Amino acid sequence: MNRFCFIVLALAAVSVSSLPAQDTCNLSEDLKKEIQGYQPIVNQIVESILNGQFKGDTHRSLADFTTKFGARLAGEKVLENSIDYLMSEFKTLGLHNSYTEEAVVPHWQRGQEKATLLSPRKKELPILGLGTTIGTPKGGLTADVVVVETFDELRSLPDEKVQGKIVVFAEQWMGTYGNTVAYRSGAGEAAKKGAIATLIRSVTQFSIASPHTGGQNYIRGVKKIPTACLSVEDALMLLRMYREGETITIHLEMEDYNFDDNISRNTIVELPGSLYKNTSVVVVSGHLDSWDVGFGAMDDAGGCWISWKAVEYLTKLGLAPKRTVRAILWTAEEEGYYGAISYRDNHKAQEKEEFNLFMESDTGTFDPIGLDFSGTPEAQCIFKEILSLMTPIGATEFKTPVGGGPDISVWTGRGFPGASLMNKNDKYFWFHHTQGDSMLVEDPDSLDRCTALFAATAYVVADLSIDLPKDVK
Amino acid sequence: MNRFCFIVLALAAVSVSSLPAQDTCNLSEDLKKEIQGYQPIVNQIVESILNGQFKGDTHRSLADFTTKFGARLAGEKVLENSIDYLMSEFKTLGLHNSYTEEAVVPHWQRGQEKATLLSPRKKELPILGLGTTIGTPKGGLTADVVVVETFDELRSLPDEKVQGKIVVFAEQWMGTYGNTVAYRSGAGEAAKKGAIATLIRSVTQFSIASPHTGGQNYIRGVKKIPTACLSVEDALMLLRMYREGETITIHLEMEDYNFDDNISRNTIVELPGSLYKNTSVVVVSGHLDSWDVGFGAMDDAGGCWISWKAVEYLTKLGLAPKRTVRAILWTAEEEGYYGAISYRDNHKAQEKEEFNLFMESDTGTFDPIGLDFSGTPEAQCIFKEILSLMTPIGATEFKTPVGGGPDISVWTGRGFPGASLMNKNDKYFWFHHTQGDSMLVEDPDSLDRCTALFAATAYVVADLSIDLPKDVK
Known part of the structure; x- marks a missing residue:
């Protein structure tokens, strides 16, 4: 489905x-x-x-x-x-x-995909690129991270706070899949504000560190950026770090490709x-x-x-x-x-x-x-x-x-x-x-x-x- | 625990x-x-x-x-x-x-770990090396696979059927952790028969493709071989393939090391x-x-x-x-x-x-x-x-x-x-x-x-x- x-x-x-x-x-x-x-x-x-x-x-x-x-x-x-x-x-x-x-x-086609938390501490972040996502530039990209829980929170941020950043959507599970899944297509809204990639909490109410892939839609006329799902566990960790005021830096490499x-x-x-x-x-x-x-x-x-x-x-x-x-x-x-x-x-x-x-x-x-x-x-x-x-x-x-x-x-x-x-x-x-x-x-x-x-x-x-x-x- | x-x-x-x-x-x-x-x-x-x-x-x-x-x-x-x-x-x-x-x-210390099913079809097999496991030789090892569900089944095999092979233990979950966990230390029994590595079904009754690590014991006087846990899903897949008479080949690379x-x-x-x-x-x-x-x-x-x-x-x-x-x-x-x-x-x-x-x-x-x-x-x-x-x-x-x-x-x-x-x-x-x-x-x-x-x-x-x-x- x-x-x-x-x-x-x-x-x-x-x-x-x-x-x-x-x-x-x-x-x-x-x-x-x-x-x-x-x-x-x-x-x-x-x-x-x-x-x-x-x-x-x-x-x-x-x-x-x-x-x-x-x-x-x-x-x-x-x-x-x-x-x-x-x-x-x-x-x-x-x-x-x-x-x-x-x-x-x-x-x-999915290529090699790898996300590494570099700061505040090193950790591999298992991800799954979302269907039709573009890849990163060769060698990947490294950027600081903005974590939001809602689209409203993202929209309320000044563009300069998002520009050049990786946006992490750590949305809550909102009772049903239908209420939550819109975040899987968050790349467009993030790109509108100048983000260079998005990582999204997997759309599920239960997890054993399992990232979930799925379809996503770019917004016509808005720059396409690489987009992938994180495990629920890692999304919540990043949210906690962000709320604590930590500077979060991630290196992201995705060789996904549309033929x-x-x-x-x-x-x-x-x-x-x-x-x-x-x-x-x-x-x-x-x-x-x-x-x-x-x-x-x-x-x-x-x-x-x-x-x-x-x-x-x-x-x-x-x-x-x-x-x-x-x-x-x-x-x-x-x-x-x-x-x-x-x-x-x-x-x-x-x-x-x-x-x-x-x-x-x-x-x-x-x-x-x-x-x-x-x-x-x-x-x-x-x-x-x-x-x-x-x-x-x-x-x-x-x-x-x-x-x-x-x-x-x-x-x-x-x-x-x-x-x-x-x-x-x-x-x-x-x-x-x-x-x-x-x-x-x-x-x-x-x-x-x-x-x-x-x-x-x-x-x-x-x-x-x-x-x-x-x-x- | x-x-x-x-x-x-x-x-x-x-x-x-x-x-x-x-x-x-x-x-x-x-x-x-x-x-x-x-x-x-x-x-x-x-x-x-x-x-x-x-x-x-x-x-x-x-x-x-x-x-x-x-x-x-x-x-x-x-x-x-x-x-x-x-x-x-x-x-x-x-x-x-x-x-x-x-x-x-x-x-x-865990190093890079990677298991790849080469035959009968290609698939990455997520693994976690078990505590104190040795690594593989540099560049890894490639071998055919023997799949067993029990120690008795392994012991009943002629040594020449196991020699040079990777032994996969696809043991059932036997009601409790205590009844099942002995298989996590299966490396010794497999090595006794000449196996060069073991991959073991994770010790759990429920899985979302999550490999489980844990302690393991080598047998004193028996050659140490690399040993890791597979997800329950992949262990069952390998068991099905083996029961169907398929030739199963796996490439295993583990850079784990004991300091x-x-x-x-x-x-x-x-x-x-x-x-x-x-x-x-x-x-x-x-x-x-x-x-x-x-x-x-x-x-x-x-x-x-x-x-x-x-x-x-x-x-x-x-x-x-x-x-x-x-x-x-x-x-x-x-x-x-x-x-x-x-x-x-x-x-x-x-x-x-x-x-x-x-x-x-x-x-x-x-x-x-x-x-x-x-x-x-x-x-x-x-x-x-x-x-x-x-x-x-x-x-x-x-x-x-x-x-x-x-x-x-x-x-x-x-x-x-x-x-x-x-x-x-x-x-x-x-x-x-x-x-x-x-x-x-x-x-x-x-x-x-x-x-x-x-x-x-x-x-x-x-x-x-x-x-x-x-x-x-």
Whole structure:
């Protein structure tokens, strides 16, 4: 999940009040009966994944993949190699309806990065440059430091106090990621006042000295300066030193570099509908790219795996829903949904007919709770009814509007029905964009339950006698 | 806390059954009355620290110190500078009964350390060399890897499979630190079979890609080889690769070096007894040295601070207990209690007369629960009665025998009464010996309560009409 999510998450925070009350739903008895009729097949799907032939397979396969490739930054060869590997896996597994669609993506690369506190005492400061940051001049830069906790504090300083300095943002964690993440793009505001680099407290509520990378935006027309995240521990240390009146000096070397754009691919595998192939498709999705640290297991190989494994298991169970279930593994989400935007543009002409529902998982695949949903009041009622079938998974919670669905916001923002995985992800930002995004975060049983939820929900929506109503702008 | 603690902690695990039952205590009514008579003065001490003039001071002072000096490895100049600073602080605060006593300590130094996975794919592996490890040959070494989960697995391998290899220990976390930490000294077992280096999964139950350093022992007569800890994440990745049959190759460069021994100091500040000065002393203690990563705040500046701040606050409150309350900040605990052993040797001739009680805090200064205690059955009864006064702190729990007191085990192991802080430290090993041992772990209110517990308990023991009974071997 990247920097834009905070908008969606902020919306999700007010979601409970917009729930359609049970008694505002006027589904016909026939439709209710039809949906409830799917309980046996839902049970079969769920049983096969939680206790049957597929038990533990999502985790095993995800572990193989993340061990083999590690992190997969868009624009880099490793992501393309991992896509080739997956395409070959699909063939091996008999998933022949698989293909890729190209997308133009940015190509930024992390080089050697090193920050050293020189005064008031010597200490190496582990950092991670932020996505698209420029590097320092060769040999690095050495400068005194100004530490601020807020943008207001920075703006209140006379320019001459900031000119030629490194600005450290030691912002507090403000309760949520969404409330805090704006500081990750602090380089522009600091550059406006003449700063030559920024070091920013990692955006997390918990730390074991782990710097977090992530996206950032320069301000158009303002000089670009090198920008990186510090650990929470070191940011607080610098803040304490600054408040004590110490002169703080840091040497910063960053060899990060922005290359020309590159070609990447969205990776697609589907179970073709028995009645409708390229109309009213049910999309299940996650993003295959990650930042270039750790293993990109939580963010977001997990979301990809519960999506494409849903297609694999439905296929292997010999199920034939009326509509196509299409797993899409987006590329270049982290830099700003490049894969999703490209896919939208390529499918724009027929999109109203082509898509029935966009599902996504991009806030972790911990223990699933349910799905949050965007759609018309009637679509909400239908979706709630479908979610009531998920009792065997224990994941029946419904919220609206959709939250945590950055890629699918490209469609849900315009009225397409969309649903995102809700899961017990209160520790998500502890690991987010760090070296610690690994298989340690992923639990086999939780993954099975997430896959079961995606498979069963997608199946029912894809097989229903009616499309989900939509009001597309 | 260092490598030896696991023995003490293992003892602590069986402690509940050895509690003296309430009705086995036959304290005289006079003694009970005397002890209960301390409640008003205990309340005064506690109130001054929790809500009065000293509120928040322990944390503020600890933050200043750890910000100024960071980690303080024994044998290094930084530890001696921090001792000089503290001695000067004592004077400034009017604590004139302060002095140091020398101790010979080892002097190991971490150099540049770098491990790079070369095959089956390239990845930097963050490591921390273990205390007293030798370095690699200049330019490093490159070798294939054998991964094992247990010593038994290693021993079962033919020597030729291990010869010339790097052995990775990917041991499981076996429920407790004590059950797991033996693997940190795996270098000897690996070297016996011809390994040229060892990389060991960090000894922790939780990780955000943070390697943990710590003590290790080579086996006498077995070749010394370089040894370091990997993050849990990377150890599990290597285990997966190895189980998949991949050929794993690592390049390892470590410039760690063992110098000749150095002189350090135990740092002492005391409130002299009004009746007895150098007899029947109540010692409160922690260790001032730390490993050379992070800030050494949790392990164990926190323990030092609640000890010497107890002396400061009792002094400032104008209290005059009959016996001396002596805060000792041990040196070189991490390498094996060098400061405590040296102190024992220097005070051996009169030790039975000199010491009444040894208190220690070295398993964190989180929210305090109570004190665990070693001593004769009668001493236990007295100590339980004293602990019942600590209700205003909410820290009245009593256990026996003493646990988590590595430095004071030098005395408690021979029958001297000893007491260690029990606190809500279930996350202790998450941060232990990492870059994340910082002020983020320390809470101002918890620290106040720990200091209050040390100050009030030490005061009552120091002022009581009788010494704690002891049965010294």
